[in-house]
Amino acid sequence: MNRVLNAEFDWQRCPEVGRMVAKRVDRIISDIHFASCLQQRMLAETGTRLIDWVDHLCLPVNDPFAAMVEELGYIRAVHEAGQEVWRHPGAMVPAIRIQEQATADVCLKVDSVFDFLHAHQLDDGVARGCPQIDVKMAIVAQAGSSQLAVIERHGTSGFHSESRSGQAEDALAEHRIAFSNRKRVFRDGSSGYDEVAGFEYAMTLIEAAVEELGVHRACDLFFEVEREYWQDRNHAAKVQKKRQDQLGLGWANHDHHTYRSSRECFSRLVGLLERLGFTCRERFYGGEEAGWGAQVLEQPHAGIVIFADVDLSPDEVTGDFAHEGLTARDELGTVGLWCKLHGEAIMAAGMHHLECQFDFDAARTQLADAGVQTMKPFTDFEYLKQAFTVGEVWSVDPLRVEALCEQGQLNSDQGKKFLSDGSVGSHLEILQRDDGYKGFNQTGISEIILATDPRHGGGV
Numbered sequence: 064m065n066r067v068l069n070a071e072f073d074w075q076r077c078p079e080v081g082r083m084v085a086k087r088v089d090r091i092i093s094d095i096h097f098a099s100c101l102q103q104r105m106l107a108e109t110g111t112r113l114i115d116w117v118d119h120l121c122l123p124v125n126d127p128f129a130a131m132v133e134e135l136g137y138i139r140a141v142h143e144a145g146q147e148v149w150r151h152p153g154a155m156v157p158a159i160r161i162q163e164q165a166t167a168d169v170c171l172k173v174d175s176v177f178d179f180l181h182a183h184q185l186d187d188g189v190a191r192g193c194p195q196i197d198v199k200m201a202i203v204a205q206a207g208s209s210q211l212a213v214i215e216r217h218g219t220s221g222f223h224s225e226s227r228s229g230q231a232e233d234a235l236a237e238h239r240i241a242f243s244n245r246k247r248v249f250r251d252g253s254s255g256y257d258e259v260a261g262f263e264y265a266m267t268l269i270e271a272a273v274e275e276l277g278v279h280r281a282c283d284l285f286f287e288v289e290r291e292y293w294q295d296r297n298h299a300a301k302v303q304k305k306r307q308d309q310l311g312l313g314w315a316n317h318d319h320h321t322y323r324s325s326r327e328c329f330s331r332l333v334g335l336l337e338r339l340g341f342t343c344r345e346r347f348y349g350g351e352e353a354g355w356g357a358q359v360l361e362q363p364h365a366g367i368v369i370f371a372d373v374d375l376s377p378d379e380v381t382g383d384f385a386h387e388g389l390t391a392r393d394e395l396g397t398v399g400l401w402c403k404l405h406g407e408a409i410m411a412a413g414m415h416h417l418e419c420q421f422d423f424d425a426a427r428t429q430l431a432d433a434g435v436q437t438m439k440p441f442t443d444f445e446y447l448k449q450a451f452t453v454g455e456v457w458s459v460d461p462l463r464v465e466a467l468c469e470q471g472q473l474n475s476d477q478g479k480k481f482l483s484d485g486s487v488g489s490h491l492e493i494l495q496r497d498d499g500y501k502g503f504n505q506t507g508i509s510e511i512i513l514a515t516d517p518r519h520g521g522g523v
Contacts, residue, residue, distance in 0.1 A: 072345035074502030077154035081499035097204035110426030118172035154499030174313025182311030218279035319368035326389035418492035454487030
């Protein structure tokens, strides 16, 4: 039976705080014509809900809602002259910023403030910051005592950052090129692949970026490039990204990034992520019949969550499989076979999927109209809904298939089918969260792992 292995991360629904925050956001949005129209366009043109794009609310000290935040479970994270920042430790809800001001503001997260202003022809937007800093904001609409703003973040959850020098900007550009051009395929000198060399090379690039940019900015940059690599190989991603870019939003609605790993490389993957500032959250086990496990990791400053999947045995569940290391085994599960067919997700294959927050029904309907179908939902709770788009089929290197057949991990018929038909590589995942629920499905997720097993024609 699928279960969370860390009791401290057994996330609970928080319906009251979710409802109250959404109500306060709606009151502000309803006062501003541009914001109301944007809310409607988000739903109609991108299948997303404005509430899922809210980074924070900025409220006057005397705002009635400001007096309620502690009662709703928020904890004061920043207390300095003229400003308090409150965050909720157990719910996925926007931060609350309280300071001396006359307006109540809703601030939306976007990939690029410039792109948002350009998309809406708001050249006169009052931008705070410049391209050289890690936080950039702009007030994009105002009516009475209500304002709508957008915020662009790069490796920080705060609201202030110092401008970078020209030398630092040059370093940023250089590391972006290094990440974008990163070699992802290494040979072992014969016909095989050397995944360890790939990890070692990636770590040298990460170490260099961390040294010059700092860990949080390096992390932000690394995953910006990772999303681009995944998107370039996934039609559904291209279709949805274009829809979101038309409103200047980008991928700022991402919920988590999912990477598949072989057993022998799993601890290396975790080590690489920890060098980028991630810490381990809950662990999952899908059950003996599913044969897989996962480690969830989070980088709170960069705002990125990773779901790292790996083949796992029952006797390995209670140990720290993220760090102790897992040995290769002859029998491959769904995750291990995917890696053998396509390569490690952090290397040649790229992410298995990016999961973003949507209005579940609207997104699926609109994507279907655009020619992108979705698989049967594997989560359909009142507070959490999830479904994959139909998988992107990739061709498979004959050398990989040959090696699997020689090792008895595929039979000849399976090998021939993969060579002729290819195998499902990646997906876009559609997710809707409600009630402030921060966790993941602990039961149905095993079904989708099995449903995407390429030996069973999974994902198509």
